[in-house]
Amino acid sequence: MIRIGIYGYGNLARGVELAVNTAGDMKLVAVFTRREPATVEINSVDVPVINAKDVLEWKDKIDVLVICGGSATDLPQQTPELAKHFNVVDSFDTHAKIPEHFENVNREAINSKKVAVISVGWDPGMFSIIRMYSSAVLPCGKDYTFWGKGVSQGHSDAIRRIPGVIDAKQYTIPVSSSLEKVRSGELPDLSTREKHIRECYVVAEKDADLAKIEQTIVTMPNYFADYNTIVHFITEEEMKNEHSGIPHGGFVIRSGKTGINSENQHIIEYSLKLDSNPEFTASVLAAYARAAWRLFEKGESGCMTAFDIPPKYLSQKSDTELRKTML
């Protein structure tokens, strides 16, 4: 059994806990939190909740530590620090900062001779894998990534900060006519506005100026100004009843050509429809925790991404079984 620790305990961590408890070859041994451990209730029975500052006492009792912090401030600090002592996995998802994060983690993991797998989830993660394989097999072509329909936490938070807003949820929705254009094999250049719509459900204070709130949303730079944005005002009850889920998903499409005169067109399409964004991401993290341990056992070390890891290490099945049943 691979002994797993979870560092940080929010939505993502709860998903990792579920995935680890479902897997037959992993065992959750501890959950680490920066909150007062006594106040943190976890789903697993008989698994201790430990103060994060005592994590080093668990050095020899944990095979892989799954770090469930946020990408903005937690992971850039936590992953390199913890890679000094543990095999680690994270879901760092600030695409532009991945090269920097990789270098910081790699330095520590090489030193400690541990394996650190970063940026696994669905994007970065499964989507990256599809982009990479697809562009390698169809080098003459172009790929497109669409997100949604799904909840963007960052955009929802941005609306919540507007005066007069009690609660908000923002759905990112791919523009279906653009999706169709890409699927048809055209290679369109799509602007931000042509790729995604932003649909917002907002609960406002009783006497709030709704027109002003709507205007503030649709003109908000970076978040909404470059998109077609739809705003709906709803009640707190409607929010609770109809918008409590955290669904997400999206599409990766590569359109490419082969042939002496580029006469043959090929379309590769990958899509995810996820009822729970954090639980799916967590399932990917758990599979890569297994991979991290196997790679460590083979004597490997350093920082890795999904690109560096043979697919087979994610599976519980043996190589022989995989060839027999999955190939």
Added chain:
Amino acid sequence: MIRIGIYGYGNLARGVELAVNTAGDMKLVAVFTRREPATVEINSVDVPVINAKDVLEWKDKIDVLVICGGSATDLPQQTPELAKHFNVVDSFDTHAKIPEHFENVNREAINSKKVAVISVGWDPGMFSIIRMYSSAVLPCGKDYTFWGKGVSQGHSDAIRRIPGVIDAKQYTIPVSSSLEKVRSGELPDLSTREKHIRECYVVAEKDADLAKIEQTIVTMPNYFADYNTIVHFITEEEMKNEHSGIPHGGFVIRSGKTGINSENQHIIEYSLKLDSNPEFTASVLAAYARAAWRLFEKGESGCMTAFDIPPKYLSQKSDTELRKTML
């Protein structure tokens, strides 16, 4: 430049030739044929066509040999034999016999310290990779593979052997209501008949008994009896004008659940729409030829499948570039 040889020269090989000539890091150095070399015309200028029996004279001039024979009788014999002397790649696609083929090739490749990559293409190949990743990240679920719409060479050949038939083309088509059922997250048990339709275009001799030919097709055991089969009789001209392509494709869908009460459903869908089945398969072979050479240069040896190979080795881009642009 990776020096590539092509062994056997049919549709698939012509696709490999195109892919290698398009890639910036590979160079085609020879084509081997069992036919009289002078009768074989290839697309590349200045590349020699060599008698297959002289292949060993090229031992030190070729980095990877891409074997383009058929799975029925060629590859089971050719791949192990050539792996004694070359790094090799093949597209062996008889799923049930992959374990046996793997063992035969592995024995020779371990001995010769060469790398042999078998069974790469789209199924086995890209579809296998998707099945594997998807089942590893969503262990509680089920996967479905649908083929088509596309031409089945074996089924077309079977029709051509019926007396009175001049030419025939068979399209395998997924049953769309079953596809929809799977996409919706139901986990149906689908019979052979419920998964695919077989549509046949047949050119018959002038005085042939069409009713009898149709009856022979739709009742043919293994090939058609278990399917809903549609037969169209067409002219030779219609065959030439409307059915000369070799399109194919298909879908891999995994439907899985997470959540404390399995309350969250996730659907992963991968699809291919290929204008040319052999050219796409060839593009995958070319990418794995690159991978084979890199693995060999790293000192690895033995037989491998797509499951054993880190995605990054398929790409021309450096690790740093991949992390920056694809992750």
